[in-house]
Amino acid sequence: MPSVGQELLDVPLPEMVAKLAMGIATAQGALDENSINTVLLINTDKG
Numbered sequence: 001m002p003s004v005g006q007e008l009l010d011v012p013l014p015e016m017v018a019k020l021a022m023g024i025a026t027a028q029g030a031l032d033e034n035s036i037n038t039v040l041l042i043n044t045d046k047g
Helices: 004-010 013-046
Strands: none
Touching: none
């Protein structure tokens, strides 16, 4: 059974960077959506 360190070394660097970037983009999208919903809620409460 390979170690976790060896498994990380076996993943091509471009693939690892691409997956990391996609994870960050997904998380940022969720944060943005939450911010939009918060602004809409605040504006709805003022009306």
